[in-house]
Amino acid sequence: MSNFFKKAVLYMQLPEMRLFWYFLPLAILILIIDILYLPKSWVLINVGIFFTLGIIILVNNLRLARLNLEIKLERNEMRSIVYNLFDGIIAYDQDFRILIFNRAAERILNISADRVINQNFTPEKAKDINFSVLGQILYPSLAALVVRRSEQGMFPQIADFTFKQPELNLRVTTDKIIDPNGQLLGFVKIIHDRTREIEILKSKSEFIEVAAHQLRTPLTSLNWIFESLARETLTDSQKELINMGLLGAGGVLKTVNDLLDVSQIEEGRFGYKFENINLISFAEEIMASVMALAKESKIKIYFKKPEEASIMVFADPQKLSIAFSNLITNAIKYNIENGEVVVEIQKLEGQPYIQISVKDTGIGIPPEDVKKLFTKFFRADNAKKIITGGTGLGLYISKNIIKRHGGEIWAESQLNRGSVFYFTVPIDLKLVPPTEAAFGEE
Numbered sequence: 001m002s003n004f005f006k007k008a009v010l011y012m013q014l015p016e017m018r019l020f021w022y023f024l025p026l027a028i029l030i031l032i033i034d035i036l037y038l039p040k041s042w043v044l045i046n047v048g049i050f051f052t053l054g055i056i057i058l059v060n061n062l063r064l065a066r067l068n069l070e071i072k073l074e075r076n077e078m079r080s081i082v083y084n085l086f087d088g089i090i091a092y093d094q095d096f097r098i099l100i101f102n103r104a105a106e107r108i109l110n111i112s113a114d115r116v117i118n119q120n121f122t123p124e125k126a127k128d129i130n131f132s133v134l135g136q137i138l139y140p141s142l143a144a145l146v147v148r149r150s151e152q153g154m155f156p157q158i159a160d161f162t163f164k165q166p167e168l169n170l171r172v173t174t175d176k177i178i179d180p181n182g183q184l185l186g187f188v189k190i191i192h193d194r195t196r197e198i199e200i201l202k203s204k205s206e207f208i209e210v211a212a213h214q215l216r217t218p219l220t221s222l223n224w225i226f227e228s229l230a231r232e233t234l235t236d237s238q239k240e241l242i243n244m245g246l247l248g249a250g251g252v253l254k255t256v257n258d259l260l261d262v263s264q265i266e267e268g269r270f271g272y273k274f275e276n277i278n279l280i281s282f283a284e285e286i287m288a289s290v291m292a293l294a295k296e297s298k299i300k301i302y303f304k305k306p307e308e309a310s311i312m313v314f315a316d317p318q319k320l321s322i323a324f325s326n327l328i329t330n331a332i333k334y335n336i337e338n339g340e341v342v343v344e345i346q347k348l349e350g351q352p353y354i355q356i357s358v359k360d361t362g363i364g365i366p367p368e369d370v371k372k373l374f375t376k377f378f379r380a381d382n383a384k385k386i387i388t389g390g391t392g393l394g395l396y397i398s399k400n401i402i403k404r405h406g407g408e409i410w411a412e413s414q415l416n417r418g419s420v421f422y423f424t425v426p427i428d429l430k431l432v433p434p435t436e437a438a439f440g441e442e
Contacts, residue, residue: 088191091177094184096121096138108170108193109134133163137172137189147435160194169194198438201266209263212256219256223249251389258393261322262376265400268438272316272404279311279354279425283345286324290332294341299332304344311345311354313425314432315405320425323398323409324356327421330394331360334386334419352428353407359420365413373411374399382415398423406432 088105092098097120101113111134119125126135126142136143140159149158149171156175161168171192177185226246234242264270287301294301331341339361348355365373369380377392384390402409406426413419426432 088193089188090134090137090191091186091188092121092138093186099186100188104193105191108168108191109137110166133166133168136163137161137170137191147437167195169198205263205266208259212260212263216253216256216260219249219253223253255391255393258391258397261397262393265397265436266438268436270319270400270404270436272319272436274314274316274432276312277315277317277320279313279315279345279356280305280308281310282317282320283324283343283356286321286328287343290325290328293329294332297332297335298337299335299339299341301328301332301341301343304342306345306347308347311347311427313354313427314429315425319401320405323401323423326394326398327358327423331358331362331419331421334383335360335362347427348424352431353424353426355422355424357420357422359418361418364415364417364419365411366415367413370411370413374409400437404433404436 083102085102085104088108089100089102090098090105091100097118098116099118101111101116103113105111106113111131116131116134121131121135121138123135123139123142125131126139128135136146140146140161143161145162147160147162149160150156156173158171158173161170161172163170171194173190173192175188175190177188179185223246226242226249229242230239230246261270283303287303291301328341328343335341341361342357342359344357344359346355346357347353363382363386365380366382369378372378373380374395376396378396379390379392399409402423402425407424409421409423411419411421
């Protein structure tokens with residue numbers, strides 16, 4: 001009961017109870033007048049009426065006071081959460097009047113909230129050097145270097161901003177603020193500071209690149225030595241040793257080259273050279289290059305061509321061949337004896353994309369591993385049993401190459417029944433990203 005009385009006393013003190021306190025003395029005054037001048041029967045009737053009205057007003061005001069108190073508490077809790085988030089939060093109305101500017105936004109943008117709250121932020125104000133970063137975030141068209149990660153006009157909007165003075169790497173997510181009736185009230189921006197993350201990734205990437213470069217030169221020499229020795233007249237035991245050395249050196253050299261590729265991809269400097277290519281003849285050349293491996297592995301390869309004699313796409317043939325070859329080579333390596341690989345090219349109906357699929361009759365992939373296939377260094381357990389060596393980088397590199405071309409890559413598989421790898425490339429030049437993405441940005 002003590003808690004009940006404490007709450008009742010708290011509610012009675014709230015502003016929403018003013019109506020009740022105004023009514024109470026008025027009711028007492030009227031009752032005193034009634035007692036002095038009216039018959040007792042009328043006094044009792046008036047007492048009953050005023051008592052009933054008092055109870056109704058009291059109950060309604062208490063209910064309103066409780067609801068308002070809960071709303072205020074929730075609002076304060078929400079405000080506290082927003083202001084203490086690690087990511088910056090900026091909310092503004094349709095006139096770009098800033099309504100919320102939390103502590104993280106102050107820290108990231110080096111601006112005090114007092115200087116911007118309730119201020120209408122115009123493009124002219126963005127020219128002020130003190131508000132330059134904020135201005136470019138609010139008006140992305142003013143930004144010197146911004147990479148959009150979402151489709152134009154679709155919300156939430158995601159964009160990456162890079163600033164040199166000061167050095168900042170920010171990922172900004174913009175979404176609408178809409179009332180229950182669907183009316184637009186304004187926008188909210190969530191600012192994630194990726195500067196430290198990018199620095200760490202850069203340091204790691206630079207270390208890998210330096211180490212890989214240092215290893216590649218002696219490994220290339222070693223591989224050349226083994227290749228030269230393999231051409232000499234040798235005994236069977238010597239040939240076996242040379243072949244083992246050649247296989248080992250070649251494997252390590254491929255790993256080093258893959259690490260270098262990954263390093264360059266993650267720094268956004270893999271170096272693409274786009275041109276118009278005929279996808280059908282391009283696929284035929286890739287398939288011809290793996291025929292020796294297919295024959296050695298006793299695998300048949302089939303090509304299901306589309307009806308068109310040629311399909312032109314805008315691509316980097318050297319980089320796209322890496323992705324395509326990885327898929328076909330894997331389909332051969334992880335197949336069964338006398339198995340098949342079917343490559344198919346088809347236009348997607350009603351979509352500006354060409355879909356390429358590589359289907360095999362191989363060992364398949366466990367369902368729980370399918371979604372991990374395109375991550376760095378991942379290899380399914382059943383694949384490790386077939387081929388013990390391998391970096392787990394091939395599909396990761398392929399994914400990044402396809403993404404750079406504006407396409408998507410995915411896989412479907414049944415364990416012990418085979419797999420199908422799909423990737424798409426756009427036929428609309430507007431769908432090809434204008435720049436390389438750095439450090440796994442998507």
